[in-house]
Amino acid sequence: MALRTIEDNLLFFMTPTQALTQSPPVEATRRFRLGGLVVEGSVRRLTHGKVEFDMTDLEHLVHVNFQGVLPDLFREGQSVVVEGYLVDTGDADADQLPQFKAVEVLAKHDENYMPAEVRRMVEANRAAQEQQTTSVDPARAS
Template identity: 50%
Template sequence: MTRKQKRLSIIAAGAVFIVAAVALVTSALREQIVFFNSPTDVLAQTVTPGARVRLGGLVEEGSVIRGQDTTVTFKVTDTTNAVHVSYKGILPDLFREGQGVVTEGVFDQTTGEFIADSVLAKHDENYMPKEVADALKAQGVWKEGDATPGVTPQGSN
């Protein structure tokens, strides 16, 4: 084997190693990605028991119930369907009814309840998570420029 052939075989082996490493990393990341689901999506599809899911939508008006300690239950809606959410922990300061929220956790199919372990709320009056805004726009509920989805801004008719 000449020097040139040795060099090429080392480069080829290195390239195969790099391709294998990239393939392993992307497959591992693909398993860790958690996509956004609206309440309609969660209710329409069968979610694998114990699978982590991101549920997003609006906190339904009048649905927030504060229990003992830091336990809170509320409903997340996309104006078509609503999912009952149970969360134990401290809610973000900007969490309130009628606002956009994304929760992450598992869906308990026996009780039909979503057990959340994290809750993300919008961070200012004009922000809504992109996935939630897109889902509401697709249903015709939210228009661009609205501070609150489904509500016409003051001064416009």
């Protein structure tokens, strides 16, 4: 019983890929931390302190909604950790990004701020993307 209570109160940390591909899916009522990079050109500052932006681990994208003051070190292209909930969009349009309701945004430029597991995943995804763009398709080479 005590172990269950402790587990229920733990804040899990995931990348967008982990959160979106986990089986069973992350429950909409489960608060956790999501880490990745703020997508360049995605930050929109709305009225009443509302902010929207996309974050990625270079494999999956998540659209983040937040109301509050962003940290001074929050920047596009930099690492970010958001704490909150995946939003159940029901039968949302397939083209719509998964939604995350953030209750806290943490940002720091130091790459050591991002947990090692997330950093490794982002670096692996970046390397895979670079390999795909530098590979020559044999069918096109002829």
